Amino acid sequence: MSGDGLTLADLEAPAIAAGSLRGRNVVILGGGRTGQATAAFAAAAGANVTVHDTDTIDRVVGATEAFAGSTIRTSFGDAENLAPLLADADLVVHSPAVTLGFPTVRPAIERDLRTFAAGAIPLVGEGGARGRLLISEPEWALRLLGNRWRVGVTGTKGKSTTSNLIATILARDPSHPVELGGNNGKPLIGRAAALPPETRVVIELSELQLPSLHSSVDVGVFTNVTVDHLDRHGTVSAYRSVKRLLADRIADDGVMVVNLDDPVVAAYGGIGRVEMVGYRLSSPIPGGVGIVDGWIVAAGVLRAPRYGGGVAATGPSGRIMPVGEIALPGEHSVSNVLAAVSVALIAGVAPDAIRSAVSSFTGIPHRLETVAV
Incomplete structure (x- = not known):
């Protein structure tokens, strides 16, 4: 360790700009896209950076x-x-x-990392302690975002499409730039500190990223939770518990957006710590989003306080747009649209802007592509 160590505040944007990492020894574990972006950011801040990966460099995309x-x-x-x-x-x-704790981590790496973690200062609490720090790239990126409004999106399926659609709708509001990052292959670490303060940030969060998060999001979106990634988590119960972690990472004045048609996700909505906007493919619950007579309808969704509070604007009878105007195919896509519409209403996006964005959104590459007709 060089000098007298670091504090948590040294990892925030103002301190880094003032030179808090200059001459510090920083080790990046993982040489993929996330590690590459993190290494470049730390090196630009003046740190002495070493990147470690158990794979050979020719097997790691982009590393050479x-x-x-x-x-x-x-x-x-x-x-x-x-x-x-x-x-x-x-x-x-x-x-x-x-x-x-992930079974995919090599035993020797797990052993050495646990030894380091035992002597590192905790990432929670007052943050005044000084010493060594162990942090994940997603957690560091969240800290660099400061007070920017952030939306976290998770789920077994649909989180990429939903994240992209949320960003597309939010971008229709010219007063707030939008940034998309996270599990979509675009690490936020190199961009977070430089974003304008009014930026809205949409973060796709996988079950790999959630266990390492301690900072909060303003809106947590759950698309669905089915059975997946048992190679990492062992049991269905353990996997569901990891997905539920996002509920614990929503700010006290934040909002949880949940798919009421998914029984696992709907149960998360019963936690009761923060406000909830539930969405479903039938009539909306009070304060939620649903479908009535072929229209997407909102039933008194509240705007976030920083965007004026009060009930979000809609058309007559809470109407947003006809379901038939959704460009994405499939019923599951309608559910993803309802999630994105919920976030847009919380952000105070006008219903006409929502309608225009959704009707023109045809998806992201390699999702539901036609292969033959």
Whole structure:
């Protein structure tokens, strides 16, 4: 460790701009896109950066190009000797895939990382302690966002489409720039600190990222929770518990947006700690979004306080748009649209803007593409 260590405040944008990472030893665990972006950010802040990955560099997409000719040191193809790198580290940043307790983490890496974690200062509490820090890239990115409005989206299926659609609708409000990142292959770490303060940030969150988060989002969106990724979590119950973590990461004055047609997600809505907007493919519950006579309808959804509070604007009888104008195919796509509409109403986006955005959104690459007719 160089000097007297770091505080949590040293990882925030103002401190970094003032040189808090200059000359510090930073180790990045994971050399993929997330690690590459994190390494570039830390190096630009003046840190001495080393990137470690158990795969050889030729097997990691983009790594050879990312680190060629840079001052960033690399340690690829080594699954046994992490401890020497950690010995002098002030800050260790791990990719979501290198999370303690995941069975996909190599035993030696798990052992050395646990040893480092035992001596690191906690990421919760007052944050005045000084010492070594262990943090994930998603958590660091959230801290760099500061007070910007952030929407976290999770679910077994539909989170990518829903995240992109939310960002598309929010972008129809010219007074607020929109940034999309997270599990979609676009790490936020290199962009978060430079975003305008009024930016709305949409973050796709997988079950890899959720366990390492401590900071909050303003809106947490749940699309659905089915059975998946049992290789990492072992049981259905454990996987569901990981997905539920987003509910615990919603700010006290935030909102939970839940799919009432999914029994697992609907149960999350019963937690009761924050306001809830429920959506379903039938008539909406009070304060929710649903479908009546072929129209997407809102039943008194409240705007976020920072966007004026009160009931969000709609057309007559709460109408937003006809279901038939949705460009995406499939009933599940209608459910994703309802989730995105819920967030847009919370943000105070005008119903005409919502309608225009949804009717022109045809999806994202490699999702529901026609292969033959």
